[in-house]
Amino acid sequence: MASITGSDGNDVVHVAFDNTSIPPGFNEIAAATDDADVINGMGGDDRLIGGGGDDILRGGIGGDNLNGGTGIDTASYSTSAAAVDINLAEGTARFGDAQGDGFASIENVDGSSFDDTLVGHSGTNQLKGLGGNDVLKGLGGDDVLVGAAGDDELQGGAGADELSGGLGIDTIRYFASDVDSDGDLEGVNMTIGGTGTFGEALGDTIKDDIENVIGTVQGDDLVGSAFDNRLDGGDGNDDLSGRDGNDTLTGGDGNDDLIGGAGGDHLVGGAGIDEIHYGGTVGVSINLADRTAVGGEADSDVIEGDIEDVDGSEGRDVLVGSDVNNVLSGNGDGDLLFGGAGDDSLNGGSGDDILGGGAGADRLSGGSGKDTIVFGGLVGVTVDLTDRIARDGEAQGDVLAANHGIENIGGSDGADHLTGSALDNELVGSLGDDTLSGLGGDDFLFGGGGNDVLRGGAGADFLDGRGADAPGAADLVSFFGATAAVTVDLQAGLGTRGDAEGDSYVAIENVNGGKGGDIIIGDAGANVLRGFEGNDVLRGGTGADTLDGGAGIDTASYFTGSAGVVVSLVTGKGSAGDALGDTLAGIENVNGSRGGDSLVGNTGANVLQGFDGNDALTGAGGKDTLAGGLGADRFIYGNAAQSVVGANADRITDFSHAQGDRIDLSAIDASTPAAGNQAFAFIGSGLYTGVAGQLRFAVSGGVTTIAGDVNGDKVSDFHIQLAGAVALVAADFVL
Secondary structure (H helix, E strand, O other): OOEEEOOOOOEEEEEOOOOOOOOOOOEEEEEOOOOOOEEEOOOOOOEEEOOOOOOEEEOOOOOOEEEOOOOOOEEEOOOOOOOOEEEOOOOEEEOHHHOOOEEEOOOEEEOOOOOOEEEOOOOOOEEEOOOOOOEEEOOOOOOEEEOOOOOOEEEOOOOOOEEEOOOOOOEEEOOOEEEOOOOOEEOOEEEOOOEEEEHHHOOOEEOOOOOEEEOOOOOOEEEOOOOOOEEEOOOOOOEEEOOOOOOEEEOOOOOOEEEOOOOOOEEEOOOOOOEEEOOOOOOOEEEOOOOEEEOHHHOOOEEEOOOOEEEOOOOOOEEEOOOOOOEEEOOOOOOEEEOOOOOOEEEOOOOOOEEEOOOOOOEEEOOOOOEEEEOOOOOOOEEEOOOOEEEOHHHOOOEEOOOOOEEEEEOOOOOOEEEOOOOOOEEEOOOOOOEEEOOOOOOEEEOOOOOOEEEOOOOOOEEEOOOOOOOOOOOEEEOOOOOOOOEEEOOOOEEEOHHHOOOEEEOOOEEEOOOOOOEEEOOOOOOEEEOOOOOOEEEOOOOOOEEEOOOOOOEEEOOOOOOOOEEEOOOOEEEOHHHOOOEEEOOOEEEOOOOOOEEEOOOOOOEEEOOOOOOEEEOOOOOOEEEOOOOOOEEEOOOHHHOOOOOOOEEEOOOOOOOOOEEEOOOOOOOOOOOOOOOOEEOOOOOOOOOOOEEEEEEEOOEEEEEEEOOOOOOOOEEEEEEEOOOOOHHHEEO
């Protein structure tokens, strides 16, 4: 290789061989060899001709003419004392040693140690900035741009370019190019430390000493390195991924996706609908309203501009929206998503998530896992997970996505109506008079404060009425509409049969039965027990209870009480023992306690059972069945019409001489023709003789019938039947 250096004058040197000593005083230096020559013009207006090799032409000071000849030739300004501006496409050169220079057959340019601007042409160029903050533009061709020292900007242009920043903070700038099938310009796809795969970046090799990228006005996909990067998407819908390092991602206009990755990143949204994304298994906490970001990949991140959407990590995230429309996606383990104001879309992803849409018409999707939607405010909401209904209060306008995967609901502080699904649901009412319906599955229903209605439905449900109730508040478990009979025991806190099978009850005061023959048992408090349809048994226990049998033949039972009760179906009131303060409605039958009871029926067909103790049973009209049970019981009649003649007469099922039972007819006037209340005359099994006030009995077919004639016409005016053949005596009566 020949190295030729001219003088400070105008040199002309013709060289036909290598390593020639150049005499001074010439203004033309020509290297006629095919070697890679280095030709230095020094001062003056020189003409440097490179010859056949890959030559380096260094004109120095002066308006030089640099002709590389054949080969891949370089115009070098490495010794210039000032920055140069070179444009090979236009053939112009300005500033520093380049001032006034002209070029021919030059492919490459080496800049100075200062802030140079080097522009190639449509062919393949190599542009080296060397020192200083340089701007290198390759234009067409497969170019090599090397920024070297300084903060450089590289523009590869068309072609498969190799872009290397060198030392300093270096930037690649791309421009929209290539018309797509719709006639629009296209953006770029590229990765620092990798390659470009689309648009102006197609085929580019990007070294990892590039720190920053400025995208096009179209949609770009820009990926950073492990170092600190600045990625600017410009206009268009951009995807910016910083990877590791403390990156700055600026979406600009358009709907942009920003992925900061690890490190303390600066995320700038700009116009459009912009979304920030997080990865990793450590959860993040993002608040778009406060523009705060902590935890996991979000640690030390700064949120700036208008970010609307967040795509969380694979960990347990807390994502809070702003006053605009947000899309919050949890992805990983149990996330907390709160939309705030605006029409938000909340997507829980996997894990057990909690979604709070807040105000606005929100779209809620739980994904996999056991997910919960929650509502605030003082206005009650209506939410049905089965029919995908959401209205009223904060739920107004909300939409539950198809296959929403939501199992649980947390209600507002108002009167909520919450309905579950066939799955296991948790429905929480909070304050207010709430109605919670679990439907199928093993559900947990928590009424909270207020007078709540809890409907577990099928499955083994846990129904909890606890909460900050006001004085007198009461919670209701309802089986209304259930076809199979249920047994509900509030004292034991357990349910069996039908929809109550496997149920548990805590702090429940009232129960509504269904269509079957239900058994409903209260606790020590004041309970309201309603049987509705079917032949129900209602046992209030202690406390001032309301027992409403509804349709069917229903029984009020005091069987477990040890103290005697007083119950009248005529007045619908109870007193003494467990009946103290009770109110009865729709009750046909009464079971007494183990003490001495006073049970009074009504004009309907009643079954009154005294069980243990010395009981007083009064049918009070209708075809009644009376059973005294153990003890000396008294069967009381107030008038002859209370037990009619024939098949509709009262029946006493267990009359016993030995126990001291008595039939009390003392209130009946035995002789209506005579003044006053006359006593009966017991004539045993004899026939009437036409004297008013005769009382007799007869045994037939295993039934003993007591008959009385109150007007002396030898015709019975009332009958009372006893089960079995009973040889009655006068002492069996109170006449």
